[in-house]
Structures are given as C-alpha cells and as structure tokens.
Amino acid sequence: MQLKAVLFDLDNTLMDRDYTFRSFAQQLVRECLVPMDEARREELVAEMIERDKDGYRPKEGFFQELIDWLPWREATSLQELKAYYDRHYMTHAKAMDHTEDTLQACREKGLRLGIITNGHSHLQHAKIDRLNLRRFFDVIVVSGDVEIRKPDRRIYELALDRLGSLPGETVIVGDHPCNDIWGAAQVGVRGIWLRRKHDWDESLEGGKPWRTISELNEISVLLEQ
16 A cells, blocks of 8 residues: 555653653752762663653653752642642753654655654653644644553554554554554554664564664655665
C-alpha cells in the first residue's frame, strides 16, 4: 500500500526529554538544595536521572522519594515540589534535533501526521505547544485525554481512525520498544525505532521494527522507500 500517514511518539522522539529533565534537575539542585560544589551537584543530578527512569515512574512516588532523599535548604512538601515542577519543567523543553525539518518534509510529501503519547493531558499538550509543534499535526492522541495508554491496541486504532488511514498505510516513529514499536505492530503498523536509552527487548515477539534510526533526519530517506 502507498504510505499515507506517520505517527510520532512525543517524549524522546520529538521532544528531547533527556536534555529537558537534566536541565530541570540542574535548576532544582542549584536553587532548592543546600550549597555544595559543582561535582556534588552533578552527582545528585545523575542520581535524579537514574531514579526518574526516563519518566516512566509515577510522579507522586518519584517526588516523594526526592523529598525524603535530597538535602533541601528548607523543608518542602509534595504539593510544593509538584508546583515547582509545574512552574519550571516546561521552561527547559527542547525539540529533538531535526524535528521541524523532518515534520516539514513529511508534510511536503502530502502525508498526514499524528502524535500518540502517554502522559497527563496538561503536561503533554503543554510540551507540544511550548515546542510549537501543533501546527504540523492533523491528529494528537494523549493517553490522559482518552484514558487508554500505549501499548493498549485501542489507542493505535483510535489514532488510525482519526487519521483516516489503514495500518498498512501508516508507520510510527518512537523510541520505546514496547510502547511505540511492538504495540503498534499488534495492529499492523510498521515501526521506525529511534534508538535512545532503551535496548531492544528480545522477549517482544511479533513486533520487530521495520527500520532503526539514530536521528530524525534519517526518516525522509526511509519514506522514499
């Protein structure tokens, strides 16, 4: 079938979450913790990144762990830390390299574009708007809006229905082996795996990526195929 549509994951696919979280963590350590030298600050930032598990941990549990573990200048509450996160996290948002050029190239090919992302509605929509990406997309499906999360097959079926494309006419681009590539493969959508932090999970059967890339600007060449 002729390719008609491309679905994209958001975090660590279109938005450079690694950069965004690290930059936010550096601000928190600098502003909210007891004075320390640069080496110790970087140790704490690295530990925060490790404990965050690439954003796949529930936020309240992660924030409570930070409250219990970090050396705060002043005692803080879960509510105060959540408010600090909401105020500052998105100010560090950065698009992945080649994002706009890649999306523009897809549009110029006449492809319909969609985002399919897990997360809280207000946060995911804020990321999209902060990066000025909404203008490229025909469809945006956020798990918090529809109460279905990847890799549940229904969220891919919903995205396809809204795009008006069949599985064989669609590819998905994402960094997570299960949530992006394997999950979409269960409904017949081919996956372009953007290699970031995650290794391929060999226990995932029936969902290997169609292609593997290291940078988004490789997509234009693949789509010519």
